[in-house]
Amino acid sequence: MSLNTDSDPLRHRIMYLHLKLASMKINSRLLINKLIGDPKDKELEERIFNSLMILTFLFGFISSFYNILLENQPSLTTCSILGGFVGATSYYYSYQTGNYRAIVSKIVVFLFAIMIVSWLTNAGTGGAGAFFFFLLVTIGVMLMNKHFIPFMVAIVATLVGLMAIEHYFPSLLVGYSNEKQHFWDVCISLLICIVFNGMMIHFVFSQYLQEKKRNEDLLVQAIKDRDELELTNDCNSILLKEVYHRTKNNMLVIISMLNLRAMTVEDSNFRQLAVDTENKIRAMALVHEQLYQSSNLRNLDFGKYLRNMTKTLVSSVTSNDRIEVEIDCNYRTLSIDVAIPLGLVINEIITNALKHAFPNNMKGKIKIAMREFDCKFIELLIGDNGIGIPDNFNPVLSKSLGMQINSSLIKQQLKGTIDISKENGTRYTIRFPKDEHNLQD
Incomplete structure (x- = not known):
C-alpha cells in the first residue's frame, strides 16, 4: 500500500513532464506557423x-x-x-x-x-x-x-x-x-x-x-463526405422511387374509378370522355412507372416510353393490328419536366389519329420522329396516312378540349410551336427549344 503511495508523486511528475513537453511542442509549432x-x-x-x-x-x-x-x-x-x-x-x-x-x-x-x-x-x-x-x-x-x-x-x-x-x-x-x-x-x-x-x-x-499530414486529413474528410453524400443520395433515390411508385398507383386508382363510373353510365359521349381521360392519366402514370423501374430517376428513356405508350393506346382503341406505329427517336433521354407535357401532347394526337384517321377498319400507319432542328430546337414529327383533317380545321381556333390542352402545353410548358399540314394524311410538326439539361443523345 505504501509503495503505491510513494510512486504516485513520481507518476504525477512524469505525467506533468509529458504534458509540459506536449504543450511546448504545440506552442513551438504554433510559433513556427x-x-x-x-x-x-x-x-x-x-x-x-x-x-x-x-x-x-x-x-x-x-x-x-x-x-x-x-x-x-x-x-x-x-x-x-x-x-x-x-x-x-x-x-x-x-x-x-x-x-x-x-x-x-x-x-x-x-x-x-x-x-x-x-x-x-x-x-x-x-x-x-x-x-x-x-x-x-x-x-x-x-x-x-x-x-x-x-x-x-x-x-x-x-x-x-x-x-x-x-x-x-x-x-x-x-x-x-x-x-x-x-x-x-x-x-x-x-x-x-x-x-x-x-x-x-x-x-x-x-x-x-506537416503538409502530407494535412493532405491525408483532407483526403480522409473528403472520403467521409463522399460516403455521407452517397448515403444521402441512396436515401433520396429510395424516397423518390417510392414517390413515383405511389403516384403511379394513385393514378391507376383514378383510372379504375373512371372505368367503373363509365360502366354505370349509358351516355356514349361520357364513356368516350372517360376513356380519353384514362389515356391521358395513363400516359402520365407510365412516366412515373418507368422512372420507378429505372436507375436514373431524373431522365426518361423516351424511345422506350413512346413504344409503351403507343402500344397501350393502339390496343385500347383498335382490336387488331390494322394500325402500324413507327418510331424514330434520335434522343435517348428526356427530363421528367419535358417528358410529361410532351407525352400528353403525343397521347392526344395519337388518340385522335386512331379514332378519326382510319374509319371503317381502314389499315394505316402512324410515324413518330424526333430530331434536332437548326442546332437550337427539337423537332417532333407525328404523321399518319389516313383520310386527313377537314380543310376548314384550325387547331388554334378549335374548341376541342384536347387541342386546347395541347396548345397550352406546347406554348406554356415547352415554349414551342405547332404546325399542321394536310398532305397524304395529317402531319403535326412541333418545335421547342433545345435544353442541354433536359435532352441527351
Whole structure:
C-alpha cells in the first residue's frame, strides 16, 4: 500500500513532464506557423521560402558577429550584414505579399555575389568561404526547383572560375593575418554551416510532413463526405422511387374509378370522355412507372416510353393490328419536366389519329420522329396516312378540349410551336427549344 503511495508523486511528475513537453511542442509549432505562415493560408513552397529567409537572416547576423570578434576582413562583415538584410527584407516581402516567386532569382544572384566576395577575401580554397557554397547549393536546391539545372551549371562554372583565379592570379586573394585567425574562422564557419544546413533540411522536411499530414486529413474528410453524400443520395433515390411508385398507383386508382363510373353510365359521349381521360392519366402514370423501374430517376428513356405508350393506346382503341406505329427517336433521354407535357401532347394526337384517321377498319400507319432542328430546337414529327383533317380545321381556333390542352402545353410548358399540314394524311410538326439539361443523345 505504501509503495503505491510513494510512486504516485513520481507518476504525477512524469505525467506533468509529458504534458509540459506536449504543450511546448504545440506552442513551438504554433510559433513556427505564425512566423512562416499557416498551412491553411500559405502553400508549402511559400512556407519553405519564408523559413529559408529567416535562417538566412540569422546566419548573416551570427556571421557578422563572429567576423567582428575574429577581426576578419571588413568586407566579410559587410557581406554578412548584407546577407542578413536580404534575408529579412525578402521574408517581410514574401510574408506580406505572398509573391515570393518574383524575388527568388534576384536573391540567388545576390547570394552568388556574396559567396564570390567571401571566397576572394577569405583565402579561397584554404579558407572558410568554401563552406558557404554548400549552404548556397542547399538554398538553391530548395528554391530553384524549376531552374535547378541552370543553377547547378552556374554553381560549377563559378567554382571553376574562382579556382582558376586562385591558381593563376593568387595575388587577387586576401588571406588571414595569422594561423589562429585561420583556425578559428574555419572551425566556426564549418560548425555554422553544418548547423544551418541541418536546420534548413529539418525545416523543409518538417513542413513536408506537416503538409502530407494535412493532405491525408483532407483526403480522409473528403472520403467521409463522399460516403455521407452517397448515403444521402441512396436515401433520396429510395424516397423518390417510392414517390413515383405511389403516384403511379394513385393514378391507376383514378383510372379504375373512371372505368367503373363509365360502366354505370349509358351516355356514349361520357364513356368516350372517360376513356380519353384514362389515356391521358395513363400516359402520365407510365412516366412515373418507368422512372420507378429505372436507375436514373431524373431522365426518361423516351424511345422506350413512346413504344409503351403507343402500344397501350393502339390496343385500347383498335382490336387488331390494322394500325402500324413507327418510331424514330434520335434522343435517348428526356427530363421528367419535358417528358410529361410532351407525352400528353403525343397521347392526344395519337388518340385522335386512331379514332378519326382510319374509319371503317381502314389499315394505316402512324410515324413518330424526333430530331434536332437548326442546332437550337427539337423537332417532333407525328404523321399518319389516313383520310386527313377537314380543310376548314384550325387547331388554334378549335374548341376541342384536347387541342386546347395541347396548345397550352406546347406554348406554356415547352415554349414551342405547332404546325399542321394536310398532305397524304395529317402531319403535326412541333418545335421547342433545345435544353442541354433536359435532352441527351
